[in-house]
Structures are given as structure tokens and as C-alpha cells.
Amino acid sequence: MMTGTIYPAEEFDAEAAAAGMREAMTGFGTSEEAIISILVNHSWEQRKEIATAFKTAYGKDLIEDLKDELGGNFEDVCVMMLASPREIDARELNKAISGAGTDETVLVEIMTSRTNEELAEIKEIYEKEFETTLEEDLQSDTSGYFGRLMVALCANGREPSEGWDMAEAEDSAQKLYEAGAGSLGTEEAEINAILCIKSYDQLRAIFYKYEELKGNPLEEDIASETSGTLKDGFLAIVEVAKYKPRFFARRLHDAMAGLGTSDDDLIRIIVTRSEDDLEEIKEEYQKLYEKSLAEDVADECSGDYKRMLLAIIK
Structure with missing residues (x-):
């Protein structure tokens, strides 16, 4: 069972939280710490209720008030947290x-x-x-x-995961081989059909049989037989099927690697996974890069934006 870092507040009072948001944005200056505390200590469904209570009590839209009071990446992450994943x-x-x-x-x-x-x-x-x-x-x-x-x-027509069939996995592994490394050309449509239709349980069995048949992981042959965005898409499906948190750990690292940080990617992944599997993503990040996700975020981000992301990551 996957676990996130943000949970619903046990003692939830939407009106009190809305009043807290109002107080944080009135008077001289803005209390960014209060905004962070309220947003990260409630689930997105509770934050929706807070936004409704805010409009009911003050006749103003919470998102518009945040946009008026905040700016930059800190504004972006706060606004994103008021939407569902x-x-x-x-x-x-x-x-x-x-x-x-x-x-x-x-x-x-x-x-x-x-x-x-x-x-x-x-x-x-x-x-x-x-x-x-x-x-x-x-x-x-x-x-x-x-x-x-x-x-x-x-088309979201992937078969549901209900175990696996090893005989079928062997047959699909052979088809993947014949569509890629085992032929002069690459039959992208055949690879597409298997990767997009088979359940994740069945895909893992197919990958096992492929490596048994070929002697190397399917990813190696996809990387050599395809290119560009198609290669990226096929490899993403394989990694998601194997273990989704590892896929997101790599995406987060890519967002912070090289010159500059892809803040849009960083915010989207951390916010959308915060109530799903961010704990597992953190564990995979540590295993892959021998450094915690929080450490890299602290190094790459700054100010209230950094404090917000670290509060979500915990």
C-alpha cells in the first residue's frame, strides 16, 4: 500500500481554517508560514472546503486572494494545492x-x-x-x-491487474523480441499494443520472460531500437509497471539536475503525489542518488517556495 506525506486533518474546521487564511493575508505583510501550515496540514478535499468557506464568509475567491498576495513559485504551489490531483x-x-x-x-x-x-x-x-x-x-x-x-x-483500456499468466507472458515476450531486436526493422505498433493493453501484473511477467529469453532487460532493446519521444514513452511504461515510485524519483531528479530547475515539474510531481506515494518516492530517491529528496530541494530552491515544498515532503 502506497503512502503519501499529507493526510486529512483529524479535527477539521473549514471555517476556522478559512479565517486563518484570511488573517494570514490581511494587515501589514503576509504570513507565509500560516499559509503553509494550513495548506499542508489538510488534504486537497479539505482545502476545497476551506476555499468554499472562505468565499462564503468573505465574498472573495481564495485563489484570487493568494494570487494577489503571493508571487512566483510560491504562489504557483499554493494555488495548485487548491485543486484535485x-x-x-x-x-x-x-x-x-x-x-x-x-x-x-x-x-x-x-x-x-x-x-x-x-x-x-x-x-x-x-x-x-x-x-x-x-x-x-x-x-x-x-x-x-x-x-x-x-x-x-x-483510451484507458489497460487490462485490470488480476495476477499473471506465464504462458501468455512468454508468448508476448517473443512478440516483443520479434518486433524489435529480433528483426531488421522495428514493429512499433506491436510493442505499443502490448505495453498499452497488458495489465501491470502481466507486464512484469512479460519483462521477466523477455530477460530470460534475450539475456538482457527489455529497456536495453527499447533504447537501442527506438528513439526520441517514442523511446521515452515506452521506457516510462516499463518503469511505471516495474515500480511507479522509482519512475517519479527519477523525474524529480531530472527536474533538479543540470543548469536550472524545472520548477513546473517539481511542483506538479510533489503536489500530485503528496497524498498518494510520496513516501515511497522519497525512499527510492535516497536509494538511487544517496541523497534525500529534501536535501536536493533545499539546495535547488529558496525562500517561501523552498519552505512550502519541504513542508509537503516532510
Whole structure:
């Protein structure tokens, strides 16, 4: 069972919390510490109730008040915490698709790591907020085999995990080999079909049989037989199927590696995983990089933004 770092407050009083948010933003200056404390000590569902209580009591929108009082990355993370994880996903997908260019890394991260149920919720929110379907936008903004991968994932037709069939796993492993390393060309459609349809339990059995058959992990052959965003998408599915927290640990490290920090990625992942599996992600981060996630966040971020992220990570 996965565990997050943020839990619902046991003694919850939406009106009192709303009053606390109001007090933190009135008078001379803003009490960022009070805002951090209220937001990180309530679940997103409770934060929604706080926002409703705030509007009822003061006739003002809490998000708009936060935008007026705060700025920069600290504002972004506070505002994001007042949305549900799936609302965040829908908006981040739209942002990745809209405007000049496409942020394929965001598409890969969200589309490969969400469950059937989560994808169904994302699609419903997306259509309601943007008056078009996610599938239509993916089709118009991506192309080739990567576009097919995104549309296939959008269908959220992955088989449910109900154990595994080793005979079928051996057959699928053979098909993957013949579609990739075992042929002169690469049959991307065959790889796509297996990776997008099979349950995570079955995929893990297929990966085991593939390595038994070929003598090396499937990831090595995907990396050598495919390229670009399609390779990134296929590799993401494999890593998510093997152990999702490790996938997110790598994504967080990538967000802070190199020149500059990808704050959008850092905020999105930490906020959306905070009530899901952030504890496991922290453990994997420590194993992979021999340094805690909190240490790297402290090194790469600053000010109230850093304090907020560290309060979520705990």
C-alpha cells in the first residue's frame, strides 16, 4: 500500500481554517508560514472546503486572494494545492499541448503513470474545462508513433491487474523480441499494443520472460531500437509497471539536475503525489542518488517556495 506525506486533518474546521487564511493575508505583510501550515496540514478535499468557506464568509475567491498576495513559485504551489490531483493533471496536459511547441515530457509523465480510473477522470475534467476532448487535442498536437502511443493510452483500456499468466507472458515476450531486436526493422505498433493493453501484473511477467529469453532487460532493446519521444514513452511504461515510485524519483531528479530547475515539474510531481506515494518516492530517491529528496530541494530552491515544498515532503 502506497503512502503519501499529507493526510486529512483529524479535527477539521473549514471555517476556522478559512479565517486563518484570511488573517494570514490581511494587515501589514503576509504570513507565509500560516499559509503553509494550513495548506499542508489538510488534504486537497479539505482545502476545497476551506476555499468554499472562505468565499462564503468573505465574498472573495481564495485563489484570487493568494494570487494577489503571493508571487512566483510560491504562489504557483499554493494555488495548485487548491485543486484535485486530476484537475492538476488535466490543466498540466492542456498547458503541455497549448501554445508554441509541445512539452512531450509532461505528456509522457502523466499519460503513462495514471490508472484507467484516473485517466477517465482526467478526460472528464479536460472536456468540461477546455470544451474539447483530450484525445482530439493529443491527435492534433502529436504525430507518428508517439502520437499513436498517446492516443492508445488515452483510451484507458489497460487490462485490470488480476495476477499473471506465464504462458501468455512468454508468448508476448517473443512478440516483443520479434518486433524489435529480433528483426531488421522495428514493429512499433506491436510493442505499443502490448505495453498499452497488458495489465501491470502481466507486464512484469512479460519483462521477466523477455530477460530470460534475450539475456538482457527489455529497456536495453527499447533504447537501442527506438528513439526520441517514442523511446521515452515506452521506457516510462516499463518503469511505471516495474515500480511507479522509482519512475517519479527519477523525474524529480531530472527536474533538479543540470543548469536550472524545472520548477513546473517539481511542483506538479510533489503536489500530485503528496497524498498518494510520496513516501515511497522519497525512499527510492535516497536509494538511487544517496541523497534525500529534501536535501536536493533545499539546495535547488529558496525562500517561501523552498519552505512550502519541504513542508509537503516532510
